[in-house]
Amino acid sequence: MTARFTGIQRGGLLVAALLRIGQALLTALAASVIVWALLPLAPGDVARRVLLARGMQDLTPAEIESAREELGLNDPLTIQFLNWLGGVLQGDLGQSFTSQAPVAREIMERLPATVMLLGLALAFSIALSLVFALIATACRDRWPDRAIRLYTQIGAALPTFVFALLALTFLVVGFQLGRVLADPSWSAALIPAFIIGLDRAASWTQLLRAGLLEAMASGYAEVARARGASERRILLRHALPNALLPFLTAIGVSIGALIGGVPLIEAIFTWPGLGAYLLEALSSRNYPVIQAYVLITALSYVTAALLIDLAALVLDPRLRDRPA
Amino acid sequence: MSALDITRPDTVPQAVDRRLPRQLWRHPSGRAGLLIGLALLLCAAIGCVWTPHAPDVPNYANALKAPSLAHPFGTDATGRDMLSRVMDGAHRSIGAAVLVLGAVFAIGLVAGTLAGLAGGLTDSVVMRIADIAMTLPGLVLAFAVLGLLGPGFVNLLIALIIADWAWYARLARSLSLDARKRPHVIAARMAGIPRWRIILGHILPGVALRVGLVATLALGGMIGAISGFSFLGLGVQPPAAEWGALLAESRLFFALAPWLLIAPAGFIFLSVLSANLVGNALRDVASPGEA
């Protein structure tokens, strides 16, 4: 902490936000390089796979060579990358090796289902962890806190897919709470999203509860107490905003986990989204689809991290006033 | 820290000294975690040489039996004893996680301390590679690598190492940069102690200890991640037993024999739980400034 008057820098927020956005763009570019590199790195001849996908049989070397020329595979790698990037920016993600359809179209058909499930799960887990953590902190060491702590210990120790599998087997199917095979709609997403949210919320509650307790024991909480403020006022006015900042950052990290876990979750709930699409592609070595999947998840991860950092910039004056 | 991602402990222990094992043992949750962890390791060790029944010999007359004294966790669709399957799978689940974490620990420690202490070009090159590896969520990167290499146990290990090393490298780098500025290092420099002795005596032990503790605590989460991939059929291939693969097999019969899920799920749960409990205890005893 600086002990000097630095004053408020004019436009500190704007500058910091622009810097962070620029950094996110660079990250996205770096990610796109890895994503692109998947195709040249993939074993086997891409031109051959493309021709086979077009339904051509008994390929001659000449045919393959002309396809190479047509696909630009003889160009230098940098040119290939730029061509690919240009295509991506125009929404061209290549052709599926198996169905011959444009990957972008197939993705768009499946994306809404995944977004629906993930969005609901995220909303559930944030809401649940906020409520649980506030209750646990307010009732520290009394029975609601103990119950919540037991739940968080169990939930944090069960990987989401195991928890989902058990919940599905013993609750949903056992008590006929919902259909296992579901078409993607908001109501069908409700139960799977709640199950995922309940598991995620366990570890997030632990984090937020620890943050709130730390804030409640901090110097400023102590001083507010000594001024005559009530516990509830300290919890809501001082501890919660301060504890939310690290909590936000932690959520940003776990969003990567949530996105990365999509194939597992969709496999368990037989949810026809992007994850299921990826698993199909993995078993058939359908590289353009794998590539597109990685690109989309990487971009959503970068965007989520960006949004969270921007939110932290708005919330925390220390981040924007400090000279860079 | 729920384990769908390759999870890492959320605190790096600070005040670590020779009292640590005793402090952990005295801490109630630390002792519980250590006991569970030791029991699991023992179980895996025994499972290598002896199981109550043959883990991979089918016995169709005995298929899908409910839990009983002879088969505490029941039998699967081909009549194999679930307890024996889980014990047999233990060394694969735990061993795979130990292998991956050992590798990322070694790679991360070498790359990170090298970058942190050499600085300059080495630092930039290593850290840019790490940055690129970290632009993707760990699991997505692992999926991408598996997509290139194809499914399989060894490929899964390679994918997880590629997905996870950068985080440890970054940790080791920041710890060694921090250590380099510590007063005791400056004092040794001023006393004329040669650079290599400072690195080996002052910097490396502390960095390695902390990174190693973090990697140990990540064991439970890594077991969860590996079982997730095996559950999808991307890791251990049947008929070899592994906890995630067992879950996938059992899942097919969940309407007839839901108890089959208990043993593999329970073992995954216990391994993550043990790491979490030790992690909580470690945070209590080795993080100054927290009551």
Added chain:
Amino acid sequence: MHPVLTCKGLTVTYPGGMTPVREICFCVKPGECFALVGASGAGKSTIAKALVGLHRRGTTVTGALRIGGRDMIGANRSLWQSVRGRQVGFVAQNPWAACDPLRPVRDHVAEAWRCHGLPVSWQTIAARLETLGVASAGARMGQHPHTWSGGMLQRASIAAAGALVPPLLIADEPTSALDTDRARSVLAALRSLDSAVVLISHDIELVLRSADRVGILHDGRLVEHGTPRLLRSAPKHAETRRLLAALAPLPPRSNPARTKPLLRMAKVCARYDKGRVTALVAADLEIGAGQIVGVQGPSGCGKSTLLRLAMGIERPAGGTIRRSQALRRPGAILPVFQDPVGSLVPHWPIWRSICEPLTAPGRPRQSFDRHREHAYAALARVGLGAVDPQARPSELSVGQCQRVALARATIASPAMIVADEPTSALDSPSTWLVSKLLRDAAERGTAVLVVSHDSTFLHRLADRVITLEAGRTLAAAKGD
């Protein structure tokens, strides 16, 4: 007049059965300043917390405690809430930690009214801040705490503590996060309110200077109390004498012979960040063997930069630095740091840290056991003969660690010791011990260069004190 605070047989018991504070009896009259002083661990903070009812949960407080005529033993939460702020104000040690970092300073002050449901205008707050010496408070108070200086922020905390004009203020080490000069003016600001003050401090000197009455705490008991004059002239208890010994003059210097300077710096300047930040403009320094030179100045004046230049781990941007032959060999200059625990290798037993300078290349090779014997002897020299040489630094107290660090710095008889704020983490008795050990080193012919913000400590220790201000050395003042 009725006392504003009465403690009779005040005893605090922790959940585990430990009683850090036992049988405390004192009362505070309106408007007076009563100070409680003691070494760390004497129970000072526990009393401070008990006086505002902020002890840990499960803690029991027994005896009699009357604040403003109300009996507060066993008071429930709502009674405490109505008493806090109105009857008793509280000023914490670290002003930055005392403010919610996400809210501007004015909110921090306004909270004193608002949490009692009272309205307050920004003008009132600005006026209160101005009377306590915060210049242009109206414009500044919208800024966030981290942009304020410690002295100013502590004034804001005092304004908040005195917002509802309580007859009593509890101040827990209110100045220990501040430089000496600022500490005095902040203390004056605290006294400028009409409230009685219970001042809790480890600094016997500050307390004797500024309190009306002083109580000495030792092992959770109030062993003695009286006016500063009485305590100074006729201390009864051993602890009082021990604390006062920290004020005792150091053993006299044997007249240092005029020696050739070891190190001479002339018009040295230093810049950081590719020349954008200037840390030193023109600094002059000269030190010879066996001399003690102190460098004082407020934080940010370039003290630490000067030290790093003297150590040779940084190069100046201009000016000349001349080192004599004796200073050029490796190991000739050994440092002592502000952070005593961090200056020892955390995973080594302390004896290994101590004898490390002996193991440098170029020193005569000795067996392991010889090294250990040297280290044990050095430990005994700094008065730590009873400490386990196998202990790790984290098992020692801060004061002990600093003495271990001094043992390491002196073991190889270096030509010069440079000490950067060596006492800022220590209490008065430890400070005195460290001063004495530095003196001993100088008597043995080592040059000692000490940087500190504590001018009392420097003037007592050093032969010469140099003042640094905004990167320039002012004319050297002669020490006593």
